[in-house]
Every structure is written in structure tokens, then in C-alpha cells.
Amino acid sequence: MGFSLFFMSRQKKLKFKAKIFWFLSLIFFFLVLFNCLGVEFLHPVNLNHPDLSFGFQPKVSCLPVLDYGLGQWNSEKYGNHRVVLRVEKKSPAVYAFVPWRRRDYQPEKKKLILVDGSTGKEIKNFIRLSISREKGEILFEPQTVPGDYYLYYLPNVMTGRSNYPTVVYPPPDEKPSPKWLQKIGLESEAGLDLARLSYPASFMASARGFPAAEVAGIQSIDELNSFYPLEVIATKEEVNQLLKLHPGRKYFLFPEDRKYPIKMATDLPYRWIKRGAADVFSGEAQPGEFYAFQLGLWAARVAVADLEVVFSKLKKKENPSVTIPASAGVCFNTEGIDWKGNHFDKICAVEKGKIQALWCGYQIPNDIPPGIYQGQVIVIPYVRGKEGKGKEENLIKPSPSSAKASLGLPSEELGSGRQKLSPTTLTLELTISGDPLPDHGDSQPQRHSRLRWLNSTIALDDEVVKP
Numbered sequence: 001m002g003f004s005l006f007f008m009s010r011q012k013k014l015k016f017k018a019k020i021f022w023f024l025s026l027i028f029f030f031l032v033l034f035n036c037l038g039v040e041f042l043h044p045v046n047l048n049h050p051d052l053s054f055g056f057q058p059k060v061s062c063l064p065v066l067d068y069g070l071g072q073w074n075s076e077k078y079g080n081h082r083v084v085l086r087v088e089k090k091s092p093a094v095y096a097f098v099p100w101r102r103r104d105y106q107p108e109k110k111k112l113i114l115v116d117g118s119t120g121k122e123i124k125n126f127i128r129l130s131i132s133r134e135k136g137e138i139l140f141e142p143q144t145v146p147g148d149y150y151l152y153y154l155p156n157v158m159t160g161r162s163n164y165p166t167v168v169y170p171p172p173d174e175k176p177s178p179k180w181l182q183k184i185g186l187e188s189e190a191g192l193d194l195a196r197l198s199y200p201a202s203f204m205a206s207a208r209g210f211p212a213a214e215v216a217g218i219q220s221i222d223e224l225n226s227f228y229p230l231e232v233i234a235t236k237e238e239v240n241q242l243l244k245l246h247p248g249r250k251y252f253l254f255p256e257d258r259k260y261p262i263k264m265a266t267d268l269p270y271r272w273i274k275r276g277a278a279d280v281f282s283g284e285a286q287p288g289e290f291y292a293f294q295l296g297l298w299a300a301r302v303a304v305a306d307l308e309v310v311f312s313k314l315k316k317k318e319n320p321s322v323t324i325p326a327s328a329g330v331c332f333n334t335e336g337i338d339w340k341g342n343h344f345d346k347i348c349a350v351e352k353g354k355i356q357a358l359w360c361g362y363q364i365p366n367d368i369p370p371g372i373y374q375g376q377v378i379v380i381p382y383v384r385g386k387e388g389k390g391k392e393e394n395l396i397k398p399s400p401s402s403a404k405a406s407l408g409l410p411s412e413e414l415g416s417g418r419q420k421l422s423p424t425t426l427t428l429e430l431t432i433s434g435d436p437l438p439d440h441g442d443s444q445p446q447r448h449s450r451l452r453w454l455n456s457t458i459a460l461d462d463e464v465v466k467p
Helices: 002-038 178-183 201-207 236-245 270-275 400-406 449-455
Strands: 068-070 081-087 094-098 113-116 126-131 136-140 147-152 157-160 165-168 214-220 252-256 280-285 290-298 306-311 314-316 329-331 335-337 343-345 355-363 371-384 418-420 424-432
Touching: 081 094, 094 214, 126 201, 236 270, 252 424, 280 290, 290 371, 290 424, 290 449, 306 329, 306 355, 335 449, 355 449
Parallel strands: 068 214, 280 424
Antiparallel strands: 081 147, 081 214, 094 136, 113 147, 126 136, 157 165, 252 290, 290 355, 306 371, 314 371, 329 355, 335 343, 371 418, 371 424
16 A cells, blocks of 8 residues: 555656656746847948838848948958957867858858957957858867957959959968867867868867857958948848748749848848838938939749839929829830930840849929828739740830829730739838929939930930030
8 A cells, every 4th residue: 555655646746747747848948049039130330321120020030130330351352341350258279150141152162250359359269150141150270369350251353454353252261270179179070171161070079069159240341342231142041031931922022222232133132131021111302303213123933034213293292183194104124215315115124033123213303392102013924824935025015105194004914924923012202392303313323314325315315414
């Protein structure tokens, strides 16, 4: 009887301990999950760039986004970009995880230079553990502790003419001492090829166990060379998350301010992932200005054979009878004026998976009253039909005049084997204020108003152009 009671009591204790174990394991699991999903990793940026967000559902990333700032150094020797690392603890080796989100290809084939910020000397005992476009891992022996270290990740050599140079990125050439390699556990690797980035799993685990350096941020030599914000790539995981959120969308439209020209054709910027595909865009213009803006079209799931951009009139919010005509809107990718002064329609095709920057603009009248003006921009993509027949040069486009007149949409079928995708309507809101710009903004290149020169007819007459 006593043995039975003792056995039952012991069973209850074991069951209780098991419940406690599973309960604590569950808490730990959710803590890790919330840490990954709930922490905001996008730190403030030190380039005085406003965060032009449009109120979309934010996307979550577990790969940090670093601070972006400016610095001063010998760019001819080290290149235009560097990562700032901070070491607080003395150790034979320090591990650094760098989420640099690089737009360049094959970064594993490019040289890295690590410099002690206090002495200016290059660190020789330094190896790359893993390198990809999204992130990099390195291990190095710190000399100054505490101290900052600069990781130059795009050093280059320029040859040829200064106005048309040839830029070469040297290959990796780390040469750490055998003694240091022995300290970090690579002494048994005879004939180790550091350039291959191939290490035993046991060594990678021990390397990641060394004290970690703080990644303080990324710097460029000046604002012109900065990759922020539209050359900071999204990860594959983040892109897949966006696609999963919109399973039925064949393409995405991302309006973008003229201050940040769209430069990448094959990678989504993280800025677009964070913000999402907006349906409202706000800007500021002055009377007389040619206001330029961009629409980034990502052909996510299909190849776009052609597209049309339709503009509405812009109505003053306080007084809808005051308008900017629809004819003041133009997309330079889809239409223009040729050298004879004739209007033409241009085919704009986008390969599947590629990004096309659509540069658009409105000519603001000189005498327009100040205020907020609202209108619509409609993007209408066309694709090949299921048969996949026909060539882009044979594409029959709808009459732009009839579409613009009524803001209507063309028929479902476009020529032989052509079909229309669902149009995307963007609400454009312009706040117009300030003094009129007599030159339409041309004296300030950052306004991109000179785009309208593509449609200039100034050379058609026989008169001499005024200086």
C-alpha cells in the first residue's frame, strides 16, 4: 500500500515537472517569435531624408536595416562605402554580422578592407565567414579596444580616362597569420583556401560564439553616392511575404518622389516592402513648375507587353471648379514629340520580374491659385494572351485621346493575342504654394523639370534661340 502511494506521488511529480517544462518551452518559443516579428529594426537615418510613407500595412523583417549616414575618408584608396563596427571587449577574435543589403552582384568575389579607426592601420588577421548580397559575416582580431573599425566593402581601382573610367573591384586577398588562425581553431585545416568561404560546420559554430561587434551603421563618402533609400535591397524572404499578401496581383505599382530616382531594375528596395504598394501619392509644387514624379512598375508575375498611363484633371480641393487640365499630364515612357514636332506613342514593355521607372509630370499653370489639387493617374498594363503569339512591334494600342477624354478603359482584348490587366488607379494630391517659377524649375536640377525638354519643339522654327 505504502509503495503504491509512493509510486503514485512520484508519477504526479513527474507529470507536474513535465507540464512546467512544456509551459516554459512555450513561453520561450513565443518570446523568440515576438522578438522576430515585433521589434522595429529600421533605425533613424542621418541623411535628412523624410520618411515618405503612405499609410500602408507595414511589412516585417527579421533582417535589420542599418542606419545610413555620411563620413570622410580616402575614397580613392578604400572606395565610397563602409560599415562602422564597434568593439567593446578584448578577445582573440570578434564576430560581426553585417546586414548590408547590397545591390551589387557576386559580392563574395570582391575585396574587403578592415581598418582600425583609432590608428588607421589595416587589420591583417581578418577572414570572411560568409558573404551574400543580403548579409555578410566576418571574424577579426581587434587591436584597439574599445574602438571603432571600418569595413570598406567596395574598394575599387579606376583606370582609363577620367570622364569614361573603367572600374575594377579587386578580388579578396586576406592573409591572416597562421598563428592567429590556430588561435581561432583553423590550425588543422591544411591548405585552407579562404577565398572559397568553405569552413567546417563546427568552426562556423565556434566562430559565431566569439564576442560580437556592434554594427553601428553604413556610411557613404557623400550623399550622391549613398545607397539610401532606393538602393537598399529587400531580402528574398521579404519579397515572398509581399507576394503572399497579394496572391492575385500580376504587377505592383509603387509611386516614388522625384528626390529618389528609381535605379534598380531587378531588386525591390526595402523601402517599398516597408511601405507597400501605395494608391495615394502626395507632392509639393510651385506655380509655373513642371512637377515630375515617378511610378515604379514591378512586373511581379507576368511580362508586361505594353502599358498606357492616363491622366485626369487636377481639381482644387476647396473649389473643384479650379482645375489643372488633364492635357498637362504626360508620361515620357509611353508618349512624346519627335524631331519633326509630331506626337508619337511609345511601346513600354517590362520583362517578368523586372522594375520599370515611369517618369511622369504635370505642367502647373503660372496663375494657378495656391491650394491642394487632387486627381487620378491610371496605369493600364497589357500582356500577351494565352497563345503567347505576336511581337511587341505589332501591338495595336488604344487611342490615347479617347481614353484621356473620358478616363475610360480600352477593351478587354488588345490586338491579336493581347489582353488587358486590371488597371491601377493612383490618387495624386499636389499642394501648390509659393512664387511662380519663370523657368518651370529648370535651374534646379533636383526638380527633374528638364524632362519636358524631351518633347521640346524649340528647334522647329528658323529663329535663333535666345541665350
